[in-house]
Amino acid sequence: MNGAHDLGGMQGFGPVGAEPDEPVFHAEWERRAFALTLAAGALGKWNIDQSRYARERQPPAEYLATSYYEHWLYGLEKLLVEKGLVTAEELATGKAAARSDLSPVGITQMSEIIRRGGAHRIASDLPARFSAGQKVAVRNRHPLGHTRAPRYVRGRQGVIDRDHGVFVFADSSGSDQGPKPQHCYVVRFAAPELWGPEANPRDVVLVDLWDDHLDPA
Known part of the structure; x- marks a missing residue:
């Protein structure tokens, strides 16, 4: 879903200031x-x-x-x-x-x-679509319902860092369409891939994404 909540990578909202000794609840x-x-x-x-x-x-x-x-x-x-x-x-x-x-x-x-807690990890021998070190591209989808694929990585290429195993697919679960179990991966993105050539090439961003978010690059 493309909404006001998806602010990752957005400019113009000012710095995120850390509050020293911040309480768990302010009121x-x-x-x-x-x-x-x-x-x-x-x-x-x-x-x-x-x-x-x-x-x-x-x-x-x-x-x-x-x-x-x-x-x-x-x-x-x-x-x-x-x-x-x-x-x-x-x-x-x-x-x-x-x-x-x-x-x-x-x-x-x-x-x-x-x-x-909730049981989101699923014991399953479901085969993984991707493996560590494999290049992938995030599908450039803009669903009307819930999605855990942040807007700033859609259409970008990254590398599978590791496989978490089989989990409930949050996009399907969030839209009340069932668990749709599949593998969830840590995908590593080089900063210039996300933010352009001025970004530090030594920086990376790690994002958890599911099988249905990804295609081979």
């Missing part, structure tokens, strides 16, 4: 937004890729004018409504309607889900 509401997202995700109605895609669908002007956890809150509200866990009216009024169709997730259960 109590951020802590709550994070906790609510994890708790709601533990219900199993969506996966992490769908959660990312929900945030990406925030209107561009709104996305650029809001903070990180405001993006999380937007995505959470969108998923809660889309999956039928709350209604738009309940969100607007802050008042819950009587519900009998939901099973609550206990603290112990949620803690176990968070500790265990």
Whole structure:
């Protein structure tokens, strides 16, 4: 998806300043937004890729004018409504309607889900399309749905650095089209390939990409 969230390689947004001794949360509401997202995700109605895609669908002007956890809150509200866990009216009024169709997730259960994490690596003997050292080209695709191929590498050539193994394909998973298992690779790009001849030829960028993102170069 080409949206305001895909800012890799973009100019004009100013420096990214590191905050010394930055806290995990800058305000109590951020802590709550994070906790609510994890708790709601533990219900199993969506996966992490769908959660990312929900945030990406925030209107561009709104996305650029809001903070990180405001993006999380937007995505959470969108998923809660889309999956039928709350209604738009309940969100607007802050008042819950009587519900009998939901099973609550206990603290112990949620803690176990968070500790265990999601199972995105898949045990499979699916053959790899590419091997370490092979030159590849990133497909110049601009899908309407979720994609983990950043815009700045599309149409560029790189080299397979290593194979992570078989994983859920995030693009398919994020658009609710199933796991579509395939190999995920670390692809190494020379800086001049991405940024032009003025880039330092000794610099490289490593990007995780899946089989369906790549073609032989």
